[in-house]
Amino acid sequence: MATQLKPRVECSEAEWKARQELAACYRIFAHLGWYESIYNHITVRVPGEDDAFLINPYGLLWEEVTASSLVKIDGEGNKVGDNPYPVNLAGFTQHSVFHKNLDHAHAIVHTHTPDTMAVCSSAGGLRTSNFYSCFFAGEVGYHDFEGITVRSEEGVRLIENVGQNKVLLLRNHGPVVMGNTIYEMFLLYYMLQRACEVQVKTAAMGDAIEVPDEVIAVHQRDRDNQLTDEFGKLDFEAWTRKIDRIDTSWRD
Incomplete structure (x- = not known):
C-alpha cells in the first residue's frame, strides 16, 4: 500500500480520508469503464459538516481526479x-436533494453506462432474471424522464420516487445508487452494473427466465444474513490496491 500523503488542502483528518476514498472510487470506476467523459458524478458527504459534500471537478476525466482536486x-x-x-x-441539483433528505445517502453515484441506460430505457426496467438482479427485487425506485436534472423542483419527485430504496432508475436516463458508506454504494453499484450487463445479453438471446418470488425471498434472506456495517469494504479495498498498482496520484 502506498504511503499516506499529507493533505494538500486545509481540512480535517476525517475529510481527508473521505477525499482519498472518493478519489479512489473515481479511479476504480474509470478503470472499469463506468464513466462518461467528464460527466456523471460520485459524491460523498463531508464528515461532521451539515449539507457539505464532495464532488468531482467539472472538466476532469475520472481517471484524473485526485483527493485535493475534489x-x-x-x-x-x-x-x-x-x-x-x-x-x-x-x-449538484440531483445529488444535493438526496444528501439532504435521505439518511442512507452518504455516498451517491450516477452513471451513464450503456447497459444500465439500456435497462433504464426498457419498459420492464430491471427484471428478476439473474443472480444479481434478484438482490434488488422490490428495492428499486423509478423516476420518469424530465430532461437534464438542473431544475430544483424536480427534487421533490426524485425523493418521492426513490422512497427508502438505495437504487433509483431514472427512466430513459441512468441509475442513481446510494449507500450508508462509500463501500456499500460501490458494491451495490457493482452488482447493479452486473445485473444490467447480464440482462442486456440475455435479451439478445431470447426470452429470459424469471426467478419465482419464493426463490427470490430465499435469495434475499441469505443476502441479509451476510450484511454487516462494513458491507463492501473488502471489495473496495481490493480494487483500491488494484489502482494503486497502476497509479497512486489519486492520493495526492
Missing part, C-alpha cells in the same frame, strides 16, 4: 474553499 460544496451549491474547478449543475 470540490467541496455546501447545500446551496456554493464552493467551499479555494478550488479553481467549476461544478456540473446537474450533479
